[in-house]
Amino acid sequence: MLAWFSHPTRNGLWLLLSVLFLIAGCKSAEYRAYVYDPIGATLTEDKPLDPYHRRTIGFAEDGVWFTNEFDGARLNDVVRVSPFVYELTISAENTPINNSAWYGFVVARGDAPWMHGSGDGKSVDGGVGQEFGEGDSRVDSLELTLHLRYEGGTHRYPPKLMERVGESLTEGMGSGSTYSYRQIDSIQTMKIMPEGENIHGLKLRFSVGTNPVLITAQRLExxxxxxxxxxxxxxxxxxxxxxxxxxxxxxxxxxxxxxxxxxxxxxxxxxxxxxxxxxxxxxxxxxxxxxxxxxxxxxxxxxxxxxxxxxxxxxxxxxxxxxxxxxxxxxxxxxxxxxxxxxxxxxxxxxxxxxxxxxxxxxxxxxxxxxxxxxxxxxxxxxxxxxxxxxxxxxxxxxxxxxxxxxxxxxxxxxxxxxxxxxxxxxxxxxxxxxxxxxxxxxxxxxxxxxxxxxxxxxxxxxxxxxxxxxxxxx
Ligand SMILES: [Zn+2]
The missing domain is CATH 3.40.630.10 (Zn peptidases)
Structure with missing residues (x-):
């Protein structure tokens, strides 16, 4: 640490910084931002976060539900556009912010955890299902189209789709120790279509079988x-x-x-x-x-x-x-x-x-x-x-x-x-x-x-x- 003081150019810089600190009330000094930084990025006093809620959102009409109730998730809202087509809102924690539009959520069929006993979720059976071999997890798989709409940024990360294998739906998702996912092959990730020139979202079409599917911007770590x-x-x-x-x-x-x-x-x-x-x-x-x-x-x-x-x-x-x-x-x-x-x-x-x-x-x-x-x-x-x-x-x-x-x-x-x-x-x-x-x-x-x-x-x-x-x- 003290090696610092032995160096004349850095001594000068240190003095300059000390003066800046005094003028700025010690902790709110702003520094030259990087070209890709939004305004104020180097002002590092606490900034308020936008509201965000962990919750599970179910659509009984389609028998489909979404959840962000696990660590690493980001999903702000879901709206049903038409049968089996949903618009998902993905917003930053606050803005302005560098463009790194992270998303992470689970989508599944059948009864959401809170739907148990309602029976509504079962209406999906025999709907848009496709035929697959016996014992295949894709039996009666359902095609979903999701529009991811970003607020505060544009599309950056190609989605990673993983299928949950194992028992309960969300149990253990927070602990990281009791769940395992199987990567879904490219056949089931049918299409990713950018929404034109100025890409604010992406359209994602894929099949969901009987197991919940985890969709994240990068691998969930x-x-x-x-x-x-x-x-x-x-x-x-x-x-x-x-x-x-x-x-x-x-x-x-x-x-x-x-x-x-x-x-x-x-x-x-x-x-x-x-x-x-x-x-x-x-x-x-x-x-x-x-x-x-x-x-x-x-x-x-x-x-x-x-x-x-x-x-x-x-x-x-x-x-x-x-x-x-x-x-x-x-x-x-x-x-x-x-x-x-x-x-x-x-x-x-x-x-x-x-x-x-x-x-x-x-x-x-x-x-x-x-x-x-x-x-x-x-x-x-x-x-x-x-x-x-x-x-x-x-x-x-x-x-x-x-x-x-x-x-x-x-x-x-x-x-x-x-x-x-x-x-x-x-x-x-x-x-x-x-x-x-x-x-x-x-x-x-x-x-x-x-x-x-x-x-x-x-x-x-x-x-x-x-x-x-x-x-x-x-x-
Ligand atoms: Zn970085």
Whole structure:
């Protein structure tokens, strides 16, 4: 942290920021916004959320119901347009907001949970059903057309359809532990039609059989599924230590992860953060596979852990994730614009956690913040920016993006200065280290993301081990 004060240019910046803070009453300083940011994105004091209700909406005429009563859901309203045709409203948590129109809901046939005993829902039998083989879950499947209408944004994420297999309809959906979904094949996802030039929604036609269907903008990864993952790792790998960094404003735990051979020994530490922005699941998947690779019991990971620690906050915004937000936390704020003001509880927790781990485990050497966007994109710190530690991004990219390495994505690289209030720049400000915002394409598949995370971790381990060797040879 104190490395900061040894640097003259950053001293100047710090003074300037301090003055800004004083003028602005300490916490409402606005910073240069990013080109894609809406007005006020870097003002990070609490903003009101628009009303949102968790509920199940049934249509007895068709025997069809919709629900958003589970974590990660977003469905604001449903209106029946004609038999088996519905218009669904998908609204952001508040506006203005970056366009990341997240949606998530379950649609099913028959009796909604609250319909039991009414018998209305059964009128669907023999209606628009189609013939399928015996034992097939598509028996008597019904074709539905849904118009998704976005408020506050436009269509961004192709829908993922999963069919619920298992017993009860919504039981366990909040816990993440008792349900399993089967991906629906492309035949049943019949058509996706944009509504003309200025796309504010999409039309989705698909068959729903006897099992409920989950439709989400990206794969459903909630705070509960992360907890399950971390518990499984901790049980399997002696080097994995899971703790709670703190709590969100709605009191959800913000899990911390340490991958270390021996936490009693000070070592250079790699710092990782993810899921500040709820819909950015591909970036989360790469991060998960990336972190997992450091825990493995093989010669590379063992050598790495003999020289380095890894500290991570894999889900910095659990409220936003579980509420199905497009971008913000439960206080309506973009957390990745709050790394100078620190108005929000989640950024305060993250700052304290990384500072404490830096003090107890060792000086950070590099930091990565995982996100997703339209393309595969790396935002490193500009090479002209002075660092107190080694430059890591450039030698890492040289290795990672060499065709021999086998990284599955084509990647654009866009260096940035360190003025903005994003996490990457805080790592530089706080520790003087090189840092990176790592963006994964919205459209990448889980398999690609698993591969990418693994290869990225292997490549970074080699880069950091080489960097350490050259540092040692200088001493
Ligand atoms: Zn993001």
């Amino acid at each position: 909630t705070s509960h599924s992360l907890q399950d993952t971390l518990q499984a790792w901790a049980a399997r790998y002696p080097s994995v230590h899971v703790d709670t960094a703190g709590f969100s404003s709605e009191n959800r735990p913000i899990p911390g992860l340490i991958i270390s051979q021996d936490t009693q020994i000070q070592r250079p530490t790699l710092m990782v953060i993810g899921r500040q922005h709820p819909p950015e699941v591909p970036g989360y998947e790469v991060m998960r596979s990336f972190l997992h690779r450091f825990a493995s019991n093989d010669s590379l990971a063992n050598a790495f852990r003999e020289a380095f620690h890894v500290v991570a906050l894999p889900m910095a915004n659990p409220d936003g994730v579980d509420r199905g937000h497009w971008r913000h936390n439960a206080r309506g704020v973009d957390l990745n614009r709050d790394w100078i003001n620190f108005n929000q509880q989640e950024t305060q927790v993250a700052r304290r956690y990384f500072q404490e781990k830096a003090a107890s485990l060792g000086q950070p050497i590099y930091a990565i913040d995982f996100h997703s966007t339209q393309i595969h994109l790396m935002y490193p710190i500009e090479e002209s920016v002075a660092l107190d530690g080694p430059a890591i991004s450039t030698p890492w990219f040289d290795h990672l993006l060499d065709p021999e390495t086998g990284y599955p994505f084509e990647v654009a690289i866009e260096p940035f200065d360190t003025s903005g209030p994003v996490a990457k720049n805080w790592f530089w400000r706080a520790f003087g280290i090189d840092a990176l915002t790592y963006e994964v394409s919205d459209l990448s598949t889980p398999e690609q993301n698993d591969t990418a995370g693994e290869i990225a971790a292997e490549s970074l381990m080699k880069t950091l081990l080489t960097s350490l060797e050259s540092l040692n040879s200088l001493n």
